[in-house]
Amino acid sequence: MNLSNADKALVLTQALPYMQKYFDKTVVIQYDPALQQGGVYEAVMSDIVLLGAVGIHAVLVHGGASLPETMGQDNKSLVASLQAQGGRAIGLCGIDGGMIQVEQNGEEGRVARIDPSILLDLIGSGYIPVVAAVGCGADGGACALNPDAAASAVASCLHAENLIMLSQARGVQKDKTDEGSLISAIQVSAVPSLLRSGTVTDGMRSKVEYCVEAVRRGVKKTFIIDGRIPHSILIEMFSDEGIGTMLY
Numbered sequence: 001m002n003l004s005n006a007d008k009a010l011v012l013t014q015a016l017p018y019m020q021k022y023f024d025k026t027v028v029i030q031y032d033p034a035l036q037q038g039g040v041y042e043a044v045m046s047d048i049v050l051l052g053a054v055g056i057h058a059v060l061v062h063g064g065a066s067l068p069e070t071m072g073q074d075n076k077s078l079v080a081s082l083q084a085q086g087g088r089a090i091g092l093c094g095i096d097g098g099m100i101q102v103e104q105n106g107e108e109g110r111v112a113r114i115d116p117s118i119l120l121d122l123i124g125s126g127y128i129p130v131v132a133a134v135g136c137g138a139d140g141g142a143c144a145l146n147p148d149a150a151a152s153a154v155a156s157c158l159h160a161e162n163l164i165m166l167s168q169a170r171g172v173q174k175d176k177t178d179e180g181s182l183i184s185a186i187q188v189s190a191v192p193s194l195l196r197s198g199t200v201t202d203g204m205r206s207k208v209e210y211c212v213e214a215v216r217r218g219v220k221k222t223f224i225i226d227g228r229i230p231h232s233i234l235i236e237m238f239s240d241e242g243i244g245t246m247l248y
Contacts, residue, residue: 015238019054022237025161026057026123028219030151033062033074035166035227041081044166047233048128049087057123060089061154063133063147071144075132082128089128092118094135095142100150102135102143109135109143111153119158152210156217163214164236165207166227171245172200172208185246188212211247222247 003011029048035041051058060082062074075091082089094100097118102109122129133150137143148165155163172194174181186194191212194200200208204224211222225232225244235243 100135
């Protein structure tokens with residue numbers, strides 16, 4: 001779609017109040033590299049770089065593979081893509097500096113504690129931290145984390161304004177087969193009944209549960225949005241309508 005210069009100016013004017021609202025705030029974005037297959041990868045990267053350009057501190061948390069070695073390749077690919085869009089990014093994982101300490105819980109670990117100092121230093125220096133969901137186990141070795149859990153914990157320790165989880169669905173739907181049944185906003189107190197009723201299941205259940213955990217630990221708002229839609233991050237943050245499900 002081609003916009004006239006006047007239309008472009010109108011879009012920026014309408015986005016201005018949101019840019020002012022989020023200025024100097026931190027937003028944590030959980031990204032699944034599997035979304036690269038949807039053809040909107042560059043749009044996601046440009047959205048994150050744009051946030052930094054208007055004074056919003058973005059932190060990208062990703063999973064992508066159970067093997068830390070493979071996840072490390074994803075990490076550097078994301079860093080390279082952000083820098084190709086004009087951003088300044090540094091890739092790391094929870095092992096670096098002992099940032100994320102993990103308790104083993106089956107194949108995946110559970111976040112025990114996070115030292116945010118490295119992330120705060122990078123943010124303060126104008127970098128976009130790109131964090132692979134790998135923590136430091138009790139034996140000092142690498143331990144894969146659920147990326148939803150890692151993103152929730154990172155957002156909580158940074159006292160982030162928002163946590164945004166990119167999904168391969170529109171958000172929480174009353175009927176998983178009907179995208180028109182999207183639930184646009186959910187209070188965390190209503191989540192237990194949604195879980196009991198079976199409205200939230202499978203991979204969406206993990207995202208919802210960790211969004212609730214983030215809110216209870218002080219994150220202002222959390223969002224589950226469709227990462228397959230180009231510029232879904234900007235639409236959610238800089239428009240009245242939003243695009244997915246907000247949990248607050």
